[in-house]
Amino acid sequence: MTKSLFLLPIAILLACTNPAKETATSDSTAVLSDNPSVASIRTGAQQTNKYLPLLKGKRVALSINNTSVIDGKLSMDTLIKLGVNVVKGFGPEHGFRGKASAGAKIGDETDEKTGVPLISLYGSKYKPTKEDMKGIDVMVFDMQDVGVRFYTYLSTLHYIMEACAENNVELIVLDRPNPNDGYVDGPVRDADQESFVGKHAIPILHGLTFGEYAGMINGEGWLPGKAKCKLTVIKMENYKHGMPYTLPIAPSPNLNTQQSILLYPSLCLFEGTVISQGRGTQYPFTILGNPELKGKYKFSFKPVSIPGMSEKPPHMDKECYGLDLRKYDTSIFASTGRINLTWLKEFYAAYPNKGAFFRAANFDRLAGTTKLRNQIIAGKSEDEIRKSWEPQLGEFKEMRKSYVLYN
Template sequence: MQFVFRVFFLLLLAGGVAVGATPAKPVVTGAEQTSLYVPYLKGKRVGMVVNPTAVIGGHSLVDSLLRLGVKITRIFGPEHGFRGNASNGAHVADEVDSATGIPVISLYGARKMPPPQDMAAIDVMIFDIQDVGCRFYTNINTLRDIMDACAAAGKELIILDRPNPNDYVDGPVLDMKLKSGIGQFPIPITHGLTVGEFAQMVNGEGWLKDKQRCKLKIIRLKNYRHGMDYTLPVSPSPNLNTQQSILLYPSLCLFEGTIISQGRGTYMPFTVLGSPALKGQYEFSFTPESIPGKSESPLHMGQACYGLDLRKFDTAPLRKAGRINLSWMIELYKAYPDKARFFDQSYSKQMGSIDKLAGTTAFRQQIIDGKSEADIRRSWEPGLSNYKKMRLRYLLYP
């Protein structure tokens, strides 16, 4: 027995035995492996699709590459802007970055793709944005648009890969009749891919305009395995400001199609749920206020919202099971006194209807009809299982 234990221990130290989802060595992001791509950039005009999550050792990737002699001629900023100081859904204008003097071209608003004149100003494009693994998180839409632009201009796209903090597959596959800005691909709510893997899926499934293919160079992660726990070093957006909010986001973002506040307008967004109409049914409360850079006009602004405090909710069982949580939606619908207003379109059209968020018209009616979570999940088949099989073709990591 002692011999067996000793062999197991040695294998564990060597990384040969997986215990839970804990890595034997720290994950090294694509961006951190500069020796694999900086020499390749020498002498080239470089465009960068980045936001504040593009960091190396706590420092901006843009600043780090400039110090290494890389010639950056354009920066392209997605939702929230290059510096991350724009609220969700806010228009972001073109500007010149005050710290570097580099033109920053906004890709959030009327324009989704880099203009031809800006593509002509680069030789190669870099994409380095931390994703959170959800269909309705708009970074994957930006990735596809960048791939379209690069394919059309004949430019190579270098993806500096980062881990997926919600690395599991769950939810209904999007009915493409409901395609919108918060759902553009026939994938489930959580897709179980890194950005690099998702880019391979976009190419492989013919999701680019005219089924073009984008030339990709992916700087892979080191020491990464699917399903492992990973704490993001930088908040991916203003309203995902804690690890708990990131892990709850796949479940709580569905409430943007309801009259229930998810805590926007507080400093604990996506960790609480509530409404003024639930007073007397729940003791916990919070009051949304206007917060510049986070949420200027949140739902129920200035009103006490009563509901659920999920800041200390243990997400580990959900992640281990690879599931989003449907029980909160079921519970709060049952508790809400004016059920005709629960999926209130006058509010949800601001962020996206529940149908577009869920990716199916069935989900809303299932909640109204009082269907169980098990019944709802059964309705996601066979689409979910078929997606899981398709996904296997694009994996870069075990």
């Protein structure tokens, strides 16, 4: 893979010298890399010649966030300049321009720059109402995914498709790469664990782009009543599954480095435990720790309140002891085709009060099953755990083949 150049805000670079003293705010538009692999790919959004004719003379709604850019500018600003009649915007978790903290509820507003009404899909509702869909002829969906079941933009895509199907509105998905699509892994979500971080019965890593996943939602009849929305996918050019790809823009405030994006499928499960994943520092999802592990690990960090990233992080203002994974070789994930379960087993073994280690409901929703938590408690080996994921995981991999758009 071509060496990446990380262009993080200067406040983040300075904070890296002392992880215990961090007060910088987040930058939701952080540029992560100028990797040549980014330049060689033409996203769906960049190919305006293919979808502008589909928008001509129509009332257009955009379901986008800060990652929806066309040559460095937010797509809404570009499309309006090109004469597209944008009448509404729909924003997911973190908001339309990606500035809200993780989990923060967001209200409806008017976009300051364009005057377009913005409807929040991460406040009082996840799905556009019939009233919200009035006056719309076509919906454009364009967000950067990271390829995991519990990333909430996946559920937002489902509810956008559901609203489009119910209100006879055409949906156009402008496709973007999946940085974690080099492998498919994890337990398939059980029926009793459906939630906003687990809408469908898929594994932790699905190995699809949003365009491909939208086809799967339609094709597998996952919308209520097996309805189908009228779907058009603007495919990427010069893209294929498994190719190295460094995201040009941080997809959300707490995935602010390429390292965090590649570690996220393995580390997000810790959100259902007492172990901090580094929220409240400038490098979340690259470090792990807990105050009770002093003496067992040498590395330490202190989470603090960081507006726009994590207002009240776990173990705020307390020294946490654990692992520093900022230089971990993440290429091992794609080469082995596996998420890392060793860290979860290790921290459970090291934590003194095992009865308090898991926040059961949260962990089970993220894992998509109660089995994984019970297997960790029972001391099952990784091979035993992985065997329990079959045959569902194999069946999903086979089903996935029908929806792949890129060789």
